[in-house]
Amino acid sequence: MTQTKQFGPLTRLLMNDAAGRKLLLVLVLMAVFIPLSNLLLPEGSFFHVSTYTMTLLGKYLCYALLAIAVDLIWGYCGILSLGHGAFFALGGYAMGMYLMRQIGDRGVYGNPELPDFMVFLNWTELPWYWLGFDQFWFAMLMVLLAPGILAFVFGALAFRSRVTGVYLSIITQALTYALLLAFFRNDMGFGGNNGLTDFKDILGYSLQSDNTRAVLFVASVLALILGYLISRFIVTSKLGRVLVAIRDSESRARFLGYRVEHYKLFVFVVSSMLAGVAGALYVPQVGIINPGEFAPINSIEIIIWVAVGGRGTLFGAVIGAMLVNYAKTYFTGAFAELWLFMLGGLFVLTTLYLPKGVVGLWAQLKEKYQQKKHQPEAEDNPPALNTETQSKAAPEQQDKLNFVQGEKV
């Protein structure tokens, strides 16, 4: 009982969120047992988790946080960003720059100030934007600020001039594509094609050691839990309801007097920062960050994690990210040729048949069953005209729905 009092706000967040509670429980258990089993149990033991597996899971957790970030804006505010990988990569680059500075004079060229690639390019001093990245706190600040500022500027411009729907999707894609091209350039000072790699230490601890890996894993779990709670806090607040209102009918929300662009901008910036944190945790575990992270296809893959898991549920995003990435690891290893077919098929099938994702599957089936059972009742209560129920309607009925929706604005 005392606990309830102590974690008052937490209970409020999780009161109506049974799935979220389960998810957090699993995450906490993971945070405790996986590092322990990795560090304490002998390698032959059945319960031993290898460092490889732990790092892989840590990577998935970062992806899950990224998926939450996308779900926050797509699932709750209807902003389909096809460029969220850019914020992830920016956070990753901020972390990567810190890790590069940590190498110090242990690089191939032994220069205590400059990273190897700069020595290679005959640069004599550190560019101004690399200053300060030898400080951990500064780098962490940048992990939040770099994506945040970009999202703020971009979002302020886009939302103010009411760029919405697919137009927004396309220009976010252009944004990440432009960044991809920019980071490929050597004179940008971010290592060009090769990116940043060969990291040695983080905060003085070797990145190769199991202990550091375990700490990074725990940090990823904590970041995911925190990210989930922050997102949950936002969507359960009054602001969150306005966001959903904007998602369902932007014009109506605007006519009701809400400054739609401010709400969108706020959630967009928060989401970009979450993505940045995910990227920052991803880089030390994977050991490299290169411009490939900016590739538009990466950003679109994030969308499919969320779509598979179930958009607008937060925990669905986590499940989707885990599932799809596990499938990716498995299939790219076992049947490399098949993976793109699978991924493509996933896109088509989820959009056609699983509008609510895996987590909505159960509810979807139940609803269908009940609809069959109470056929006459269903006729009295026609399904709401939101996008999710449309796909279940028969094609003829759907045409009608489109018509109604087309006229509604």
Place this chain on the structure above:
Amino acid sequence: MFTLFRRVFFAVLLLSASHNLLANNADTQPSLAELSQQLISANYKEKAALAEQIALAEDDQAIVILQALLDSRLYYVKSNGQLLLVDSSGEPDSAQDAFTLQAVTGLGKRDIKKIGVNNSLRVALRSLISRAQISSKHKSQRMAAAQNLLKSSDDIDRAFIDQALARETDNSVAEVLHLVRALMQLKADQTEERIEGLSALDGALYPEVRAGLSEFIRSFSDEEKLSRKNEYQLAQTTLTDIEKLVSINGYIENLYFGLALGAVLLLAAIGLAITFGVMGVINMAHGEMIMLGAYTTYVVQLLMPEHIGLSLVVAVPAAFLVSGLVGVLIERSVIRHLYGRPLETLLATFGISLILQQAVRSIFSPLNREVATPDWMAGTFMINPALELTWNRLYIIIFSLMVLAVLALVLKRTLFGLQMRAVTMNRPMASSMGIKTGWVDALTFGLGSGIAGIAGVALSQLTNVGPNLGQAYIIDSFMVVVFGGVGNLWGTLVGAMTLGVANKIFEPLAGAVLAKIMVLVFIILFIQKRPRGLFALKGRAVDNG
């Protein structure tokens, strides 16, 4: 002034008795055939003398024979001494009689023998050929020779040029010859002569002229810059004038490249303008439709390897059909269920694009495929020495405009176009007028995809054909449509050309990658100002987005 100097030259020319070119120009010379026949048994020294005599024969065949000799393609039949021209492979199948150019058949490799040349003979042959060419009857031959002379003006004497100039009747060739002479004048001892040379060089666009001029400027020592001030300044202004002209031509060339890029973007985007603009469907698999068109071209060429030129003509309708059918299939199986949900359509079609890419990778190979370019598309045409335009780009520009025109006609003048526009404007009303909206949707989508396929045929002539071909163009195509304004073919045309030209104009200033980034940023900013593009639709349709 100029004529005076020419006279001086003629005087010099007449005095130079040692000039063997004149001396040998006797009437009593053996025929071309006799001279050439002697090549077979001659040693290298004799060959050089013979070649000189052959060059004097005012006959185009002489040039052909000398050129063949230079390229080691001149052979003879061992048994009867018949001279043959063989192609560079040296295969006897390709043998032609050196004089009649009739094909000679039935020869084995052992029956024929090459007439050998050594390096000093090659040097001599080169200058002989250009001399012989300069007196050729054909303008193009003389022009080529004059341009060759321009490239190597060091080892010729002025008398020869003057002689050629005096004979020259064509203005354009004479112009080049004047330049050659002017370049030689720069090396003369008299100041007036050098100044005359300089003024003759004014406005000449040949790179050799620029090289000669800057060499001339460099040859001034610091004292000379003062003592020969006028000359020095004249040389410098001449050079800057020329460079100004060259840079203007450079801009024109960039504009041309930009228009060509715009034409490619136009081709890639027209299909999208239909599916995205008219139907409101975001087709992320559009790039893969382009790729399918390019692969269709490849397959058509595999089927008819003998007729590369014809294969392109066949590939256009074939690509249209292949991509169009795939488009109809996609529309009927997937997109049909997703109308009114643009974001979901985007995701589903993205999935389709992945599947198509992987399918092509599995069927063909992940590597790029080789698509041949017909002869009539290769090469360049020269407007002036500083401005050469490639044919293939010109064809692409014309082709893309043709496709646009045909499409505009289809939309405006055919029953299908009418139905399509009706469905776009008011679906339920069109439906109640008896239009099968479902089929119009499918055909519209097929049309957009088919045009993407045609774009693929054009692109196969410009870039590598590989599984990622489409991806390279999809973002650009979307930019064009968004920039030009959705649902408007003119907007697409203006958008494509603007973006193409902007890209190529920024390129020399900032480098290719930065130019692309600048254009993308420009569009992102532009969208803020005009969220519906340049030519926005007005009225009810606007609210559907």
